[in-house]
Amino acid sequence: MIRIGKLTDYGILILxxxxxxxxxxxxxxxxxxxxxxxxxxxxxxLKTLVHGNLLDSQRGTKGGYLLARRPDQISMVDVVTALExxxxxxxxGTAQHPGDCRxxxxxxxxxxxxxxxxxxxxxxxQVTLAEMRLPxxxxxxxxxxxxxLQRV
Amino acid sequence: MIRIGKLTDYGILILxxxxxxxxxxxxxxxxxxxxxxxxxxxxxxLKTLVHGNLLDSQRGTKGGYLLARRPDQISMVDVVTALExxxxxxxxGTAQHPGDCRxxxxxxxxxxxxxxxxxxxxxxxQVTLAEMRLPxxxxxxxxxxxxxLQRV
DNA sequence: TATAAAGAGTACTATAATGGTACCCTATCC
DNA sequence: GGATAGGGTACCATTATAGTACTCTTTATA
Numbered sequence: 591m592i593r594i595g596k597l598t599d600y601g602i603l604i605l606x607x608x609x610x611x612x613x614x615x616x617x618x619x620x621x622x623x624x625x626x627x628x629x630x631x632x633x634x635x636l637k638t639l640v641h642g643n644l645l646d647s648q649r650g651t652k653g654g655y656l657l658a659r660r661p662d663q664i665s666m667v668d669v670v671t672a673l674e675x676x677x678x679x680x681x682x683g684t685a686q687h688p689g690d691c692r693x694x695x696x697x698x699x700x701x702x703x704x705x706x707x708x709x710x711x712x713x714x715x716q717v718t719l720a721e722m723r724l725p726x727x728x729x730x731x732x733x734x735x736x737x738x739l740q741r742v
Numbered sequence: 743m744i745r746i747g748k749l750t751d752y753g754i755l756i757l758x759x760x761x762x763x764x765x766x767x768x769x770x771x772x773x774x775x776x777x778x779x780x781x782x783x784x785x786x787x788l789k790t791l792v793h794g795n796l797l798d799s800q801r802g803t804k805g806g807y808l809l810a811r812r813p814d815q816i817s818m819v820d821v822v823t824a825l826e827x828x829x830x831x832x833x834x835g836t837a838q839h840p841g842d843c844r845x846x847x848x849x850x851x852x853x854x855x856x857x858x859x860x861x862x863x864x865x866x867x868q869v870t871l872a873e874m875r876l877p878x879x880x881x882x883x884x885x886x887x888x889x890x891l892q893r894v
Numbered sequence: 895t896a897t898a899a900a901g902a903g904t905a906c907t908a909t910a911a912t913g914g915t916a917c918c919c920t921a922t923c924c
Numbered sequence: 925g926g927a928t929a930g931g932g933t934a935c936c937a938t939t940a941t942a943g944t945a946c947t948c949t950t951t952a953t954a
Contacts, residue, residue, distance in 0.1 A: 595911095596912080599832060618929075628915090637932080652928085655930085679746045709862075710744075712861075714858060717857060722854055783944085788901085799901060802900060805899075805900045
C-alpha cells in the first residue's frame, strides 16, 4: 500500500491536538502526553514542524510551541510536505531530478504522472486542520468519470 | 516523499510496453529486455500482475503473457492495487482494520482520511494504460479551491 | 512420448528507508 | 546563575522493500 509514514501520522495527530486550543503554547511534554507518542519522537517532530513553518517556537523557561497560522490555513499538503518532502508518487515529474530520465521514448508516462501527482496534491490541499476537528461533510469532488465504474 | 515502490514503477513500464501491441503474447525474456529490468524481477512482477487479473498467461513452450483487457480498461489504480495492495495513505479508513482505532475521540480524522484516500483513488483511476501511450491532454480536474492558493 | 521451453510458486537474502533515541548546545525566565 | 525548555545533529534499531534462486508444472513439437 502507498502510505504516509507513522511519523507523519503522529504529526497530524499533534497538530490536530494543538488546533483544539489554537492560541495556546504547548510544551513538548504536554503534547507527548496528550497524543501518546514518546517524548524524544515528539520533540523531533515538533522541531521538524517548526522548520516547515507550521509551528512557532519559544525557547527558554516558559517556552513551548504554537500554531504558526490559523488551523484553517494549514492543510494536509503542508503537513505532509514538512514531514516527508514534496508530495508525489514518483520522482518522475516532481522536478527533483528533471533530467535523468533516459527513457525519453516513454515520456507520455511522465506527463501522466504529473497529472496524478497534481491530483494527489490538490486532494491533500483541500483538507485543513480546522476540518480535522470536525467530521467531514463534503466529499472531495472529482468530475464524474470512469473512476466509479472500475473494479475497486 | 510519499511514493510508489520501484517495482510498481517497473510494473507500469511493463504494462505500457505491452500495451503498444496489445494483442501480442510476450515472453518474460522479451519484456525484460525491452524494459531493461532484470529477468528474475520481471518474472516476479509478471506473476503478480497475472494474480491481479491484469495479465493472462499461457504456459508451455509457446507460452507468454498478454493483457487481460484492452489498455483503456486498465487504470493506474488497478496496477497499483495489484502490486501494492489497496490504495490509501493511511490504514485508517481503508476498511482493513476497521475496529482497532482506540482514538474514537479524534475520529474526525478518520472521515477526512477517507475523503483524501478516495480522491487519490479516483485520481489514479482516471489514468489508463491507453493514455500512458500518449502525452496527456486534460489535467485531472478538481473543483477550484483553496488548493491553488496554498504554498507549494 | 520425451525433451525443451516457458510460466507458477515460494522461500530466502540483501539493501535501503524509516523509526526511534541520545547527547550536547543555546536561549530565556525568575 | 540555575533551572527549564527548545535547537541541532548524529547514531542505532527495526522494518519494509527489492532482488534472487530454486523446484515444480504445463505444453508444443520433434
